[in-house]
Amino acid sequence: xxxxxxxxxxxxxxxxxxxxxxxxxxxxxxxxxxxxxxxxxxxxxxxxxxxxxxxxxxxxxxxxxxxxxxxxxxxxxxxxxxxxxxxxxxxxxxxxxxxxxxxxxxxxxxxxxxxxxxxxxxxxxxxxxxxxxxxxxxxxxxxxxxxxxxxxxxxxxxxxxxxxxxxxxxxxxxxxxxxxxxxxxxxxxxxxxxxxxxxxxxxxxxxxxxxxxxxxxxxxxxxxxxxxxxxxxxxxxxxxxxxxxxxxxxxxxxxxxxxxxxxxxxxxxxxxxxxxxxxxxxxxxxxxxxxxxxxxxxxxxxxxxxxxxxxxxxxxxxxxxxxxxxxxxxxxxxxxxxxxxxxxxxxxxxxxxxxxxxxxxxxxxxxxxxxxxxxxxxxxxxx
Amino acid sequence: xxxxxxxxxxxxxxxxxxxxxxxxxxxxxxxxxxxxxxxxxxxxxxxxxxxxxxxxxxxxxxxxxxxxxxxxxxxxxxxxxxxxxxxxxxxxxxxxxxxxxxxxxxxxxxxxxxxxxxxxxxxxxxxxxxxxxxxxxxxxxxxxxxxxxxxxxxxxxxxxxxxxxxxxxxxxxxxxxxxxxxxxxxxxxxxxxxxxxxxxxxxxxxxxxxxxxxxxxxxxxxxxxxxxxxxxxxxxxxxxxxxxxxxxxxxxxxxxxxxxxxxxxxxxxxxxxxxxxxxxxxxxxxxxxxxxxxxxxxxxxxxxxxxxxxxxxxxxxxxxxxxxxxxxxxxxxxxxxxxxxxxxxxxxxxxxxxxxxxxxxxxxxxxxxxxxxxxxxxxxxxxxxxxxxxxxxxxxxxxxxxxxxx
Numbered sequence: 001x002x003x004x005x006x007x008x009x010x011x012x013x014x015x016x017x018x019x020x021x022x023x024x025x026x027x028x029x030x031x032x033x034x035x036x037x038x039x040x041x042x043x044x045x046x047x048x049x050x051x052x053x054x055x056x057x058x059x060x061x062x063x064x065x066x067x068x069x070x071x072x073x074x075x076x077x078x079x080x081x082x083x084x085x086x087x088x089x090x091x092x093x094x095x096x097x098x099x100x101x102x103x104x105x106x107x108x109x110x111x112x113x114x115x116x117x118x119x120x121x122x123x124x125x126x127x128x129x130x131x132x133x134x135x136x137x138x139x140x141x142x143x144x145x146x147x148x149x150x151x152x153x154x155x156x157x158x159x160x161x162x163x164x165x166x167x168x169x170x171x172x173x174x175x176x177x178x179x180x181x182x183x184x185x186x187x188x189x190x191x192x193x194x195x196x197x198x199x200x201x202x203x204x205x206x207x208x209x210x211x212x213x214x215x216x217x218x219x220x221x222x223x224x225x226x227x228x229x230x231x232x233x234x235x236x237x238x239x240x241x242x243x244x245x246x247x248x249x250x251x252x253x254x255x256x257x258x259x260x261x262x263x264x265x266x267x268x269x270x271x272x273x274x275x276x277x278x279x280x281x282x283x284x285x286x287x288x289x290x291x292x293x294x295x296x297x298x299x300x301x302x303x304x305x306x307x308x309x310x311x312x313x314x315x316x317x318x319x320x321x322x323x324x325x326x327x328x329x330x331x332x333x334x335x336x337x338x339x340x341x342x343x344x345x346x347x348x349x350x351x352x353x354x355x356x357x358x359x360x361x362x363x364x365x366x367x368x369x370x371x372x373x374x375x376x377x378x379x380x381x382x383x
Numbered sequence: 384x385x386x387x388x389x390x391x392x393x394x395x396x397x398x399x400x401x402x403x404x405x406x407x408x409x410x411x412x413x414x415x416x417x418x419x420x421x422x423x424x425x426x427x428x429x430x431x432x433x434x435x436x437x438x439x440x441x442x443x444x445x446x447x448x449x450x451x452x453x454x455x456x457x458x459x460x461x462x463x464x465x466x467x468x469x470x471x472x473x474x475x476x477x478x479x480x481x482x483x484x485x486x487x488x489x490x491x492x493x494x495x496x497x498x499x500x501x502x503x504x505x506x507x508x509x510x511x512x513x514x515x516x517x518x519x520x521x522x523x524x525x526x527x528x529x530x531x532x533x534x535x536x537x538x539x540x541x542x543x544x545x546x547x548x549x550x551x552x553x554x555x556x557x558x559x560x561x562x563x564x565x566x567x568x569x570x571x572x573x574x575x576x577x578x579x580x581x582x583x584x585x586x587x588x589x590x591x592x593x594x595x596x597x598x599x600x601x602x603x604x605x606x607x608x609x610x611x612x613x614x615x616x617x618x619x620x621x622x623x624x625x626x627x628x629x630x631x632x633x634x635x636x637x638x639x640x641x642x643x644x645x646x647x648x649x650x651x652x653x654x655x656x657x658x659x660x661x662x663x664x665x666x667x668x669x670x671x672x673x674x675x676x677x678x679x680x681x682x683x684x685x686x687x688x689x690x691x692x693x694x695x696x697x698x699x700x701x702x703x704x705x706x707x708x709x710x711x712x713x714x715x716x717x718x719x720x721x722x723x724x725x726x727x728x729x730x731x732x733x734x735x736x737x738x739x740x741x742x743x744x745x746x747x748x749x750x751x752x753x754x755x756x757x758x759x760x761x762x763x764x765x766x767x768x769x770x771x772x773x774x775x776x777x778x779x780x781x782x783x784x785x786x787x788x789x
Contacts, residue, residue: 026514033513040515206417210424220770221763222727224741229763232755236438237431318531325733332534349545352538356530363529 058089105173193263502672
């Protein structure tokens with residue numbers, strides 16, 4: 001009887017494991033794919049080396065003074081001007097010097113702590129809300145935050161009430177103004193949007209007609225026409241002699257009405273997704289119209305539409321840049337303003353790239369967040 | 384006795400002139416709320432319009448549309464609208480409106496074509512099984528979708544003006560077209576006598592090709608015999624005009640741009656404002672179109688492709704007959720919506736001075752005349768009509784694409 005030794009299993013061929021397999025299946029599976037891979041590598045080669053050269057390797061970094069949220073960091077004693085930088089690469093000292101303008105606009109430098117506090121509160125808000133998620137009274141906490149945060153922020157930024165010096169709105173600018181417009185736009189337009197959505201779903205003909213006309217009209221025209229309306233025509237609609245409203249307020253009214261129409265359509269989508277039986281059950285147990293909507297319909301409809309509400313808010317955030325057309329000094333407008341400084345002529349590209357980076361980071365994280373929400377609320381198809 | 388009591392209760396419930404009944408009557412409530420809303424809206428309008436007239440009078444602004452006949456008195460960046468309307472500073476303000484309208488439609492038209500092409504490519508690339516291609520497409524979408532379109536317009540325009548070469552060092556494409564910071568120089572077609580026949584023959588070719596295609600499609604449906612029509616249709620659409628063109632002795636000449644001492648001379652110039660705007664709008668809108676296309680293709684059930692393979696369709700047939708019709712049903716409605724968005728976003732050209740509706744008419748004329756109500760009203764009306772046309776188109780497409788029940 002012969003004895004068989006068990007032989008060691010052979011290793012799989014190198015082409016079937018690890019990096020080689022991955023490369024083969026994902027990049028070189030066929031001649032076409034190999035060609036495509038080569039083409040995309042060439043594309044990357046065309047884009048990235050010049051971009052990196054401009055942004056980093058040929059760029060100037062190390063002189064001037066950086067003003068970061070009110071704290072000054074000095075790189076060198078010599079005054080930073082256009083001449084210190086070449087024209088081959090980016091001139092980041094321009095951004096250092098103008099960072100204050102990009103963040104606060106013409107906000108008085110002695111009062112910088114006020115917007116800073118608001119920024120800190122905003123950041124805190126994002127920390128607190130996830131923390132209290134499992135807390136017993138979380139609804140009360142969140143509700144009070146939603147009510148007090150805007151009030152506190154408004155008082156801090158605009159001043160007044162005899163405590164803080166008043167800072168006029170035409171001094172607000174940069175990122176501060178962008179955030180003010182976006183948050184006020186969202187907070188004010190949301191309730192109007194809910195009312196419009198209910199109005200459009202209502203059985204009362206006239207209310208339905210008015211809501212529908214408003215929503216469809218606003219959605220059909222570009223935001224810029226509404227902003228022009230708000231800034232040129234709105235003052236004419238007000239009582240004569242008493243009709244000089246603040247420029248920022250005019251823009252905010254335009255943006256809030258515009259956004260309300262979009263929110264209304266998003267929420268209407270949610271309302272339509274609620275089964276008829278819910279409405280009928282609410283009627284059957286004798287709830288009033290207000291009770292029915294506040295207790296039964298809206299909580300469900302809003303929950304369904306949360307991802308789209310976030311999506312619509314992202315669009316609003318992108319649209320805030322349009323206020324530069326009616327002369328408000330938001331972050332994007334700062335590019336034109338700061339490059340008009342004779343020391344920094346012709347640095348628009350650096351300015352646009354900087355604003356692009358800041359805006360992109362904010363918008364990208366918001367869109368990630370909305371994707372996450374969509375997954376969390378999409379409880380239907382998870383088996 | 385009992386009957387009388389019951390009767391009286393009945394009456395009090397149904398005869399309803401009782402105040403309490405009125406309060407709890409649904410119809411009465413509905414009427415009341417609607418009447419109140421109606422009155423509030425009317426009152427708001429009434430006071431707003433009243434204030435408007437008073438304000439206009441106080442400020443000495445004119446009313447009415449007579450300003451449209453007044454001399455405009457300013458130059459407009461030369462582009463297609465100018466040539467079509469034959470605009471000069473002596474033209475009336477109404478011409479500015481037409482110039483703006485044409486320029487809006489032109490940029491929307493080219494933007495829609497370019498964004499569809501980019502969106503289609505990126506959407507398909509996103510689903511490629513090539514890792515690099517799919518990641519690149521994903522990166523493109525995430526990058527350009529999360530940058531405000533206004534910023535993109537400004538960025539590309541700035542890059543065009545500052546980073547592109549001077550006319551002396553233009554990028555040259557075989558000496559036919561030139562690209563420099565003053566725009567894209569293309570050969571200008573000059574139709575000569577008889578060119579109208581070439582155009583006419585193209586039209587005839589297209590119509591004939593359409594009917595041939597229709598005829599063979601019907602034959603296919605009736606008899607099951609398939610005839611490939613593309614050789615005939617191509618011959619008709621391309622060959623017929625070409626033959627006419629050659630017979631008539633090439634009645635179309637081209638005026639090439641030539642490098643002069645300081646600048647390029649001759650040819651046809653496409654201004655950088657237009658190029659930057661069309662490019663930025665297309666790049667931005669393409670991200671949404673790409674997502675629509677991707678979700679359309681992903682929405683087609685895998686079983687559909689397998690079933691197509693099982694009944695012996697070739698991959699091309701399976702794509703053409705099974706996958707695409709179903710994918711397009713999902714992808715086309717959001718794409719058409721994006722076309723509307725692109726058209727609306729073209730109004731942002733104000734910031735770079737491309738003379739479309741909101742920058743020439745809603746901007747310069749408004750500043751000169753000051754009649755904001757009339758001017759903005761006209762501009763809004765244009766956008767309303769455009770969006771109405773697009774939603775009618777959308778309804779038509781939806782109806783045509785709806786799954787036919789049996």
